[in-house]
Amino acid sequence: MMNKQSLRDMKREATGNALADAAFALALEKGLDGFVVEDVVQRAGYSRRTFANHYSCKEEAIASAALIFNGADEIKEWIAGLNENVPPLEILYHLMKMQLTADHFVKLQQLVSLSKQYPSLEPYILSGLHRLQISAQETISNLSHGRYPEGYTHLLVGAVYGAVLPLLDGSLNVLLPGQTAPEMPEAVTLDHYLDDMFGYLRNGF
């Protein structure tokens, strides 16, 4: 149940994360055109050449920050220790609960907000979300070895990630733990919304 990946892989991932974090922070501080790649690598403590080894441009690095989860190691361990009998929908439920923390949700919102201001970010964000969905899909597929109809798990994963989308673009008012006053009558908490959506899925729509 220990670290499945080698020290080398862990450090490469740490490098990419550090660069993405630095790029994301700079984007929030100075806007997309308020800094250059040199600033990113200087803040993260790497060379410009190394940045190019990980990302093709600032936008890609910024969007990749959304793929960095706080409890990443714990999530990986949990996935590695998953039992084959756990229903796919419950895997997805716990995965969402672990990944979509309040902190991470704020980060996603900031990212989407940035992409409104700088449309060039959008394709990279979409690409990042897509990779998340693919990753979840593979997790599900690896555990349910043909025990479900073709396309069934894709449908599930697609539904879940589809349900998350309105959380991001501002079409829903989400009440975060720190916030107290729900001026908007339609405001819901993040946990509430997820539970509602998974309720629909568990009841077969």
Added chain:
Amino acid sequence: MMNKQSLRDMKREATGNALADAAFALALEKGLDGFVVEDVVQRAGYSRRTFANHYSCKEEAIASAALIFNGADEIKEWIAGLNENVPPLEILYHLMKMQLTADHFVKLQQLVSLSKQYPSLEPYILSGLHRLQISAQETISNLSHGRYPEGYTHLLVGAVYGAVLPLLDGSLNVLLPGQTAPEMPEAVTLDHYLDDMFGYLRNGF
């Protein structure tokens, strides 16, 4: 006046320092034979092979911890910005003041204490001190380009480092900033002792 060494060199040094720190901490916690190299690299986050790239054994790593100064970067900058007209003795004085802080002095005392318990440490500690002396010697030599008689700067540096030795082996009772009660009548503060010794040197013995 910026970082004179490359990013690559800085990181290599950081690796060696992290390994030395881990080895030193483990030696204090568990004794010299209470841990193995594997424990060191695991604590520092490196591989066993990397340890071998830096140190030939535990003892060497532990002793090297004494060469790690808190304000290392500031010291290097100060040396790099030194004026040629500064007398060698004053260079040595400031160098000692910057390197021999109370924290570092405690570390040296712990190291010497360890070497009493584990004599195999001693040669590595002596080697480390010698490297320090060589380093100071080179700093002095590089700045005083033949403006002093042959051997004169060596004499100075040797005298200074000779004066430091009794501080380490317990033959002098040194009163540290945190300590209040000087039960021993001969107790002196670190700064006081250094000032006295440099007083002798400035007066030509």
Added chain:
DNA sequence: TGCTCATTGTGCATCGTTGCCCATTGGGCA
């Protein structure tokens, strides 16, 4: 004594990071 096993030493290939190079791009300015 001979065996086992943990620890260490070391050679080698691989990979990630860095430094250096130059070509290209694109915006600002004369």
Added chain:
DNA sequence: TGCCCAATGGGCAACGATGCACAATGAGCA
């Protein structure tokens, strides 16, 4: 328009860190 220069992209070699294999050591034990 043509020029300059910051920023970028990418090839290449050097170097540090890693993984792996294997030999050597040495303590503990049958």
